[in-house]
Amino acid sequence: MLVNMADEQIVLLNKITAIIDEKAAKYKDELADMPRVRAVNEKKLIVDLIDEALALAESMKPAPFDLIADFKRLKQQLNNLH
Numbered sequence: 007m008l009v010n011m012a013d014e015q016i017v018l019l020n021k022i023t024a025i026i027d028e029k030a031a032k033y034k035d036e037l038a039d040m041p042r043v044r045a046v047n048e049k050k051l052i053v054d055l056i057d058e059a060l061a062l063a064e065s066m067k068p069a070p071f072d073l074i075a076d077f078k079r080l081k082q083q084l085n086n087l088h
Contacts, residue, residue, distance in 0.1 A: 015066055022059045023073070026052060030080060037087060049084055056081045 029052050037045060056077050063074050 012066070015062060019059060019062050019066070019070070019073075022055060022062070026055050026059060026077075026080070029055070030084065033084075034087075049087070053081055053084055056084075 029048070033040075033045075033048050033052060040048070060074060060077050060081075063070050063077065
């Protein structure tokens, strides 16, 4: 049972990571032309996804420390934009 739960966590984390990667890349590419309201909402969505991914990753055993560090770095980069 624990193996299945761990596998499900990995699959879920991979899916969330793919969504974050896609949305963050699009956000960075379109930020200059994006209306301010949309930029704020898009950034909030991405940061919220990162927070969910961090919570999931930190709950995993063993924790994927490199991925956690990447999420934290991306979150900091996003917070420094705009």
